[in-house]
Amino acid sequence: MSGGSFLHQKHRWIGREVEDTVTGRRGILTAVAPDAADPRARPLAWLRPLGGGTEWTTPPSALANPSPIATRRTAR
Numbered sequence: 001m002s003g004g005s006f007l008h009q010k011h012r013w014i015g016r017e018v019e020d021t022v023t024g025r026r027g028i029l030t031a032v033a034p035d036a037a038d039p040r041a042r043p044l045a046w047l048r049p050l051g052g053g054t055e056w057t058t059p060p061s062a063l064a065n066p067s068p069i070a071t072r073r074t075a076r
Contacts, residue, residue, distance in 0.1 A: 015070035
């Protein structure tokens with residue numbers, strides 16, 4: 001299911017705080033898209049740390065326990 005530009009896919013949890021079950025960390029889901037280095041690769045879930053910092057990726061299947069509402073996005 002395509003979501004538009006940059007090969008991003010729609011996901012019902014974008015903008016919400018979610019758990020990455022691979023690392024045990026929580027972050028804001030910002031996108032589900034392949035890595036720009038290899039756009040033919042499987043899509044990854046891109047998460048931003050709650051207090052700011054470096055984004056990380058995880059398989060979309062590793063997302064769990066979303067917050068009940070979207071988290072307000074802050075300027076970068």
